[in-house]
Amino acid sequence: xxxxxxxxxxxxxxxxxxxxxxxxxxxxxxxxxxxxxxxxxxxxxxxxxxxxxxxxxxxxxxxxxxxxxxxxxxxxxxxxxxxxxxxxxxxxxxxxxxxxxxxxxxxxxxxxxxxxxxxxxxxxxxxxxxxxxxxxxxxxxxxxxxxxxxxxxxxxxxxxxxxxxxxxxxxxxxxxxxxxxxxxxxxxxxxxxxxxxxxxxxxxxxxxxxxxxxxxxxxxxxxxxxxxxxxxxxxxxxxxxxxxxxxxxxxxxxxxxxxxxxxxxxxxxxxxxxxxxxxxxxxxxxxxxxx
Numbered sequence: 506x507x508x509x510x511x512x513x514x515x516x517x518x519x520x521x522x523x524x525x526x527x528x529x530x531x532x533x534x535x536x537x538x539x540x541x542x543x544x545x546x547x548x549x550x551x552x553x554x555x556x557x558x559x560x561x562x563x564x565x566x567x568x569x570x571x572x573x574x575x576x577x578x579x580x581x582x583x584x585x586x587x588x589x590x591x592x593x594x595x596x597x598x599x600x601x602x603x604x605x606x607x608x609x610x611x612x613x614x615x616x617x618x619x620x621x622x623x624x625x626x627x628x629x630x631x632x633x634x635x636x637x638x639x640x641x642x643x644x645x646x647x648x649x650x651x652x653x654x655x656x657x658x659x660x661x662x663x664x665x666x667x668x669x670x671x672x673x674x675x676x677x678x679x680x681x682x683x684x685x686x687x688x689x690x691x692x693x694x695x696x697x698x699x700x701x702x703x704x705x706x707x708x709x710x711x712x713x714x715x716x717x718x719x720x721x722x723x724x725x726x727x728x729x730x731x732x733x734x735x736x737x738x739x740x741x742x743x744x745x746x747x748x749x750x751x752x753x754x755x756x757x758x759x760x761x762x763x764x765x766x767x768x769x770x771x772x773x774x775x776x777x778x779x780x781x782x783x784x785x786x787x788x789x790x791x792x793x794x795x796x
Contacts, residue, residue: 544757546579548757549578550579552750552754554581554585555746563730565671569593569642570642571594571641572593572640572641573639573644573662573665573666574595574645575645575648576648580607580612583595583622584611584615584618587618593621595622596623596632598629608624629662632665636665638664639666641670642670642673643670648676649674649708649715649718650676650708652711655718659718659724663723670796672719672794673793675789675791676790677709677712678789679699682695682786683784684777684783684786685782686780686783689773690770691755691773694762694766698755712731712789712790726794729790729792732788732790733786733788734786735784736785738782744784744785749778
């Protein structure tokens, strides 16, 4: 879905990998305007690989045989799951046809993963007849931030999951972004993104709410863990890489923003990466549960 450029300073796109999954006859998803052009496809693949050491550090797939990934987008996370867990079978689905087409295209170039992955253009309701009580693991990443009714969504995928299915949820907590020395233009841009995401039905602060949502949806054994990424000039190269990643993330939405909002942001971040006393900090939230 493509967005139109607006002059309104509050017209900001949501960020990270958005998912466009709905449950049958219900629209739980907020608006997603990134589109699925080739540049965005490559950015999502890089994002998944770049963040993998942080995301997967505490996830245990040793028990997993059949893994469900709702709202898989272009399949960037799916590819990593398959590579890290060669003995698993994955079903990844999304309602956005363009996203599934992209995912299918890259899968054709990775013959060693084709036996592991099914990409399906579908919603959860359409999968029930084939996959009822089927999956022993469910992986949700950067997704519930784009869900308008998270409890209903989590209840809706339950028919696909076996009893005692392990559920891994990784989500944003966007007020935790800290940059030093302070980058006023960058943080203004970030806050505007968050405000707009809320205005279109998403939640950039969903991470800490996931435990409550899972409990209300009837899941058990809920554990929540904050994961802080803090980098400083003691490891200048990793700090530079993180700031470059964050710059690309925010640049990906800039064509849809008023030009004055983006002005100076990139220069500010480049300067930050060269500061001898700079640091970057961001905390995402991982919530684990079982059915």
